[in-house]
Amino acid sequence: MTFEKVPSEREIEIYFSKGIFFAEEKRHKEALEIYQEADRRLKNLLYLKDTTIRSRISFNLAKSLTNLEQYEKSINTCHFPIKECLQNDDFYLLGDLNYQIGFNYELQKECQKAIIFYEKAFFIFTMQGSPFIQIVTDKIKNL
Numbered sequence: 752m753t754f755e756k757v758p759s760e761r762e763i764e765i766y767f768s769k770g771i772f773f774a775e776e777k778r779h780k781e782a783l784e785i786y787q788e789a790d791r792r793l794k795n796l797l798y799l800k801d802t803t804i805r806s807r808i809s810f811n812l813a814k815s816l817t818n819l820e821q822y823e824k825s826i827n828t829c830h831f832p833i834k835e836c837l838q839n840d841d842f843y844l845l846g847d848l849n850y851q852i853g854f855n856y857e858l859q860k861e862c863q864k865a866i867i868f869y870e871k872a873f874f875i876f877t878m879q880g881s882p883f884i885q886i887v888t889d890k891i892k893n894l
Contacts, residue, residue: 760800763792767808774811779818786812806832806844813851822855846875850887862894869894 758766770785790808799805809832816825829848836845853868873887 758792758795760793760796760804763789763796764801764804766792767804767811770811770815774815774818777818779815783812783815783819786815802839802841803843806836806841806848810844810847810851813848817851817855817858820858822859826852826855842875842879846872846879846881846883849875850883853890857890857894866891866894 766785767789770782770789773779773782773785786808790805790812793799793805793808809828813825813828816822816828829852833845833848836842836848849868850872853865853872856862856865856868869887869891873884873891875881876884876887
């Protein structure tokens with residue numbers, strides 16, 4: 752997709768969805784490129800109707816980086832939307848972002864750091880009544 756003008760939020764969301772399809776097909780490098788472009792374009796928008804779009808792009812970008820074994824970049828990608836979620840009292844994807852950081856630390860064999868972020872994810876998932884509580888509990892037990 753080429754953007755000849757500043758794209759609308761909706762156009763960015765449609766473009767971002769293309770990255771999700773690539774990720775589902777295990778075409779992580781292509782997904783990463785789309786997420787990065789969507790993120791760059793999103794920064795040009797002054798106002799967002801859907802405040803979750805930035806978190807969703809960042810989360811999927813981080814997952815692609817993890818799949819490409821770029822663990823530190825993935826961790827760094829998660830930190831900004833976590834801060835933004837907390838500042839805006841928006842818990843959408845907050846548990847997932849903390850889980851993703853923990854997962855990256857686990858893959859790097861940094862178990863103590865992984866546990867810290869898994870515990871944060873567990874707390875948030877518990878508050879939300881999320882079905883991921885058991886997954887996080889198992890991760891913590893196995894570290």
